[in-house]
Amino acid sequence: MNANHGDPGVVQLLGQELRIRDAMNRRVVTISSRTPMSELRPTLRAHRIAGIPVMDDGKLVGVISVEDMVNWITDGAVACPVAERMTRSPRALYADETLVHAINEFRKFGFFHFPVLDRDSGEVVGVVTREDVIQCLLKRLEIDYHEEGIRHYRASHIFEDIVADKSALLFHYYIIGQDFEKAGSSSSGLKKTLQRLGIHPDIVRRVAIATYEAEMNTVIYARTGELIAKVDTNQIRVEIEDFGPGIPDIAAALKPGFSTAPDWVRNLGFGAGMGLGNIQNCADEMNITSTVGKGIHLEITIAINKERVKYETKKDR
Amino acid sequence: MKLRRIVDELGLEVRCAPRNLDQEVNGAYISDLLSDVIANAHQGDVWITLQLHENTVAVAAMKGLAGIIIINGRVPEEKTTERAAQENIPIMLSNLSAFGLAGELHRLGIGGKR
Numbered sequence: 001m002n003a004n005h006g007d008p009g010v011v012q013l014l015g016q017e018l019r020i021r022d023a024m025n026r027r028v029v030t031i032s033s034r035t036p037m038s039e040l041r042p043t044l045r046a047h048r049i050a051g052i053p054v055m056d057d058g059k060l061v062g063v064i065s066v067e068d069m070v071n072w073i074t075d076g077a078v079a080c081p082v083a084e085r086m087t088r089s090p091r092a093l094y095a096d097e098t099l100v101h102a103i104n105e106f107r108k109f110g111f112f113h114f115p116v117l118d119r120d121s122g123e124v125v126g127v128v129t130r131e132d133v134i135q136c137l138l139k140r141l142e143i144d145y146h147e148e149g150i151r152h153y154r155a156s157h158i159f160e161d162i163v164a165d166k167s168a169l170l171f172h173y174y175i176i177g178q179d180f181e182k183a184g185s186s187s188s189g190l191k192k193t194l195q196r197l198g199i200h201p202d203i204v205r206r207v208a209i210a211t212y213e214a215e216m217n218t219v220i221y222a223r224t225g226e227l228i229a230k231v232d233t234n235q236i237r238v239e240i241e242d243f244g245p246g247i248p249d250i251a252a253a254l255k256p257g258f259s260t261a262p263d264w265v266r267n268l269g270f271g272a273g274m275g276l277g278n279i280q281n282c283a284d285e286m287n288i289t290s291t292v293g294k295g296i297h298l299e300i301t302i303a304i305n306k307e308r309v310k311y312e313t314k315k316d317r
Numbered sequence: 318m319k320l321r322r323i324v325d326e327l328g329l330e331v332r333c334a335p336r337n338l339d340q341e342v343n344g345a346y347i348s349d350l351l352s353d354v355i356a357n358a359h360q361g362d363v364w365i366t367l368q369l370h371e372n373t374v375a376v377a378a379m380k381g382l383a384g385i386i387i388i389n390g391r392v393p394e395e396k397t398t399e400r401a402a403q404e405n406i407p408i409m410l411s412n413l414s415a416f417g418l419a420g421e422l423h424r425l426g427i428g429g430k431r
Contacts, residue, residue: 016339100339181396184375191379208379209355216351216372269368274352281356 014140015100020093023102023136024116024126030055033062033083037072040064040082053115053124054086060115060124062086094119095126099133106130158197159233168232169197175218175225177244180268183219186227187211190238197231203304206282207236210300213275218242220265222295233304235284240298246290254280254288318342318427320383320407323363327421329386329409332393333402342383345422347415351376358382363422365415371397378404388415 031043031052043052044066051065064086072078072085092115093102105114116126159167171193173186191208195201211227218225222244230237247253254276261271280286285301321338324331331338343361348354349368358364360381366373367388374397377385384407387393393408401408411418 012340016337098339180370180372184372188375188378205379212375212379213352213355268370268372269349269351269366270372272350272352274350274356278352278356 011137011141012100014137015103016098018099018136018140019095020097020099020102020116020128021095021126023099023132024095024128025132026126028053028115028124028127030124031064031082032056033081033086035082037069037077037080037082037085040069044069049113049127050129051113051127053090053127054082055124058123060090060092060117062088063090063113063115065113090115092117092124093128099136102128102133106133166232168230171229171231173227173229175215175222175227175240175242177219177221177223177225177242179219183216184212187215190227190229193229194231194236199231199236199304203236203302206302207238207300210279210282210302211238211240213278214238214240214298214300216270217275217296218244220261220270221245225295231304235304236302238300238302240300241295243295246292246295247288248290248292250288250290318425320363323422323425323427324409326425327411327413327418329411332408332410333398334384334405334407337384337405337407340383342427345419345427346382347419354382355380365418367391367415369393369397371400373397374400374404374406374408377401377406382406384409386411386418388413388418 029043029047029049029052031040031054033054033056044050051063053060054062054064062083064082068085068087091105091109091111093105095116096119102114105111113127113129115124116128117123118125158169171190173189175186176182187208190211191204194204194207215227218240222242225240225242228239252258256277257273259271259273265271276288279300282302283300284303287299288296290296318341319338320340320342323329323342324338341361342363344359345365346354346358346362347365348357349366351372354364354376358380361383363384363386364377364382365386365388369387369391371394373385385401386409388411390410390412392410398408413421
């Protein structure tokens with residue numbers, strides 16, 4: 001996991017991924033609807049729980065909670081079975097539903113606990129409380145946090161374990177012109193590689209955007225091209241070289257909106273004349289040279305230094 | 318607002334990634350130019366477009382968009398929905414125009430201000 005843990009989106013995502021069965025308490029205490037109300041209190045107290053599923057003949061028929069008991073006492077504690085004070089046809093959750101669903105149900109009904117059913121058998125297999133959900137999410141966040149830590153550790157060690165005055169990793173990708181099906185595969189391949197190296201997600205995103213735009217330019221205009229990324233401890237340097245018509249006037253090409261793309265390319269949504277601008281916004285340094293009739297050489301440098309990760313925040317927020 | 322609510326309220330047809338409709342939608346962006354979306358859409362936006370080809374999915378994945386809504390009753394290419402399913406990005410279809418959809422989204426409370 002590479003996302004920022006301060007982002008509420010991460011919890012959302014985890015909530016989608018994790019199921020109620022991951023959070024629920026499997027030690028289910030149940031009670032029969034024929035149990036006298038007077039016996040409820042010791043059971044609740046013994047298990048330190050706020051509510052109990054009421055089961056008759058293996059079927060869930062209701063839920064009885066501390067609140068029901070308090071109301072019963074307030075009403076004079078008249079002797080009666082649980083059946084008379086319980087909440088009938090209780091809301092239950094299924095073990096295979098997402099935690100996000102559980103959170104929504106808690107919010108919707110204001111309950112503090114739900115019985116959890118197995119979808120196939122319909123049997124009660126657990127109980128889940130708000131606390132269980134929060135604990136499960138926190139635990140998972142902690143695990144992810146550690147895993148992320150390990151990944152950074154490993155990545156940084158790639159360089160530390162190498163005995164050399166200077167070292168770098170080199171990744172090489174080939175780009176084929178006019179192939180719109182494969183278009184984007186080099187930049188997405190590089191993106192995955194950088195993620196695995198444990199590079200900061202914001203930096204990975206900037207590299208992905210810059211190389212995607214450059215790759216698209218190659219696909220649109222050139223016959224073939226190459227993308228070479230050199231990663232060292234300080235920076236990611238990407239060179240994209242293509243073999244095609246080249247750019248006669250680079251200064252003009254850098255102007256927003258300038259494009260020489262043919263109509264069929266524009267119809268695909270490319271050729272907006274924003275590509276080079278997007279690259280420039282993502283890169284710490286960009287250098288482009290071209291020989292007409294031969295091709296383009298584009299160099300992009302992005303620093304691996306968290307203090308300099310300002311692109312998205314600067315532009316977007 | 319959850320993407321699922323938008324789907325329900327606007328009667329969108331979900332073509333792929335139906336399990337990923339519980340994400341929070343922050344806003345929306347309308348454009349048919351990929352570089353424009355890369356430059357100006359925000360994470361968590363739904364993207365309203367008439368583009369049907371699979372490069373839209375790459376852009377949506379790169380920007381972390383909530384989903385893609387295709388307008389005017391257009392139908393995406395099969396490769397597009399396949400790739401979107403892989404990336405778990407919902408593609409939704411509408412018979413409305415981009416303008417019509419924008420109006421409906423405003424009515425639901427998704428405004429243009431950031």
